[in-house]
Amino acid sequence: MTPYTLSKINTILKGELIGNTTHNIQGAEEIRKADATQITFIGSSKYLKFWKDSKASVALVGTTIDVDPGENRAFIKVKNVDLAMGQILELFNPAPPVFDTDVHPTAVIHDTAKIGNGCKIGANCYVGKDVALGDGVILYPNVCVFDETIIGDHTIVWSGTVIRERCVIGSHCIFHTNVSIGADGFGYRPSEDGRGLVKIPQIGNVIIGHYVEIGANSCVDRAKFSSTIVGDGCKIDNLVQIAHNSIMGRSCIMAGHSGLAGSVTLGDGVMIGGSASIKDHTTINSGATVGAGSGVMNDVAAGKTVLGYPAQDARDMLKQWVAVRRLVKEK
Numbered sequence: 001m002t003p004y005t006l007s008k009i010n011t012i013l014k015g016e017l018i019g020n021t022t023h024n025i026q027g028a029e030e031i032r033k034a035d036a037t038q039i040t041f042i043g044s045s046k047y048l049k050f051w052k053d054s055k056a057s058v059a060l061v062g063t064t065i066d067v068d069p070g071e072n073r074a075f076i077k078v079k080n081v082d083l084a085m086g087q088i089l090e091l092f093n094p095a096p097p098v099f100d101t102d103v104h105p106t107a108v109i110h111d112t113a114k115i116g117n118g119c120k121i122g123a124n125c126y127v128g129k130d131v132a133l134g135d136g137v138i139l140y141p142n143v144c145v146f147d148e149t150i151i152g153d154h155t156i157v158w159s160g161t162v163i164r165e166r167c168v169i170g171s172h173c174i175f176h177t178n179v180s181i182g183a184d185g186f187g188y189r190p191s192e193d194g195r196g197l198v199k200i201p202q203i204g205n206v207i208i209g210h211y212v213e214i215g216a217n218s219c220v221d222r223a224k225f226s227s228t229i230v231g232d233g234c235k236i237d238n239l240v241q242i243a244h245n246s247i248m249g250r251s252c253i254m255a256g257h258s259g260l261a262g263s264v265t266l267g268d269g270v271m272i273g274g275s276a277s278i279k280d281h282t283t284i285n286s287g288a289t290v291g292a293g294s295g296v297m298n299d300v301a302a303g304k305t306v307l308g309y310p311a312q313d314a315r316d317m318l319k320q321w322v323a324v325r326r327l328v329k330e331k
Helices: 006-013 045-050 081-091 314-330
Strands: 016-019 038-042 058-062 074-078 180-183 188-190 197-199 205-208 219-221 227-230 305-307
Touching: 006 016, 006 058, 006 074, 006 081, 038 045, 038 081, 058 081, 074 081, 180 205, 205 219, 219 227, 305 314
Parallel strands: 038 058, 058 074, 180 219, 205 227
Antiparallel strands: 016 074, 188 197
């Protein structure tokens, strides 16, 4: 791994340098585990207490931190510690797995499939009829891409992922291990005799925009008709469910174990907390936030934060929780 001097790192970050160190930096680590060759970060003043005993020689700190780093140690002051740490982690990010050949001999690729320039296709992959892969697409081992699917340039698909037929995927996406895209939507109705369930065919597809990232073991189901849509720049955590005919706007975030029922609509920049669940045919308008563990039963206005089960205005919900605690104490 390439070592970096303090001055080189500060040149990259364009921060304010406080103190100095003779150590070269070879990696990054959290403050209580770092050694003298690693850079760490102090996101807020409450973590300053760990700096004295830390072995790290350099820390990224916010502009409000105003203490001396100590002998042979340095602080780099930046406006946004998290974003600066992201730049540092990019410097020390290990290289991805190596492909010995661009297309592994065990991969099965249909004669009608169109493979762009610079694509890499790993062992035991399947690429179906009339699939089109853009330039620089990477399919890691054991990926399946079924018939008539289109994948844009420089999208990365990790092992175990299955992309069903007729999906349309944008460029620069990342799908982590065991993602399911385009499986049947969950559609059943009671039979006329009341003794069973009738499966409703799901004949639509999934459309995913550019720069979308989907975490491991998450599912995006195809529509009953028309399309389930994930907008440009959306970031989806592990173990997330997006049901049939849901539509996500641009740059939405969904944390782990959250889920959208059928025909949910999210505006741009919506944030869904972990384990939150959204009722079918609900609209959450742009800029709204749903707190972790909440259950949304009704539409949410733009920019509003809701919390609780059933979800309501976060301030009202917090007042209710305080009132309940008082009642418990009085008993």
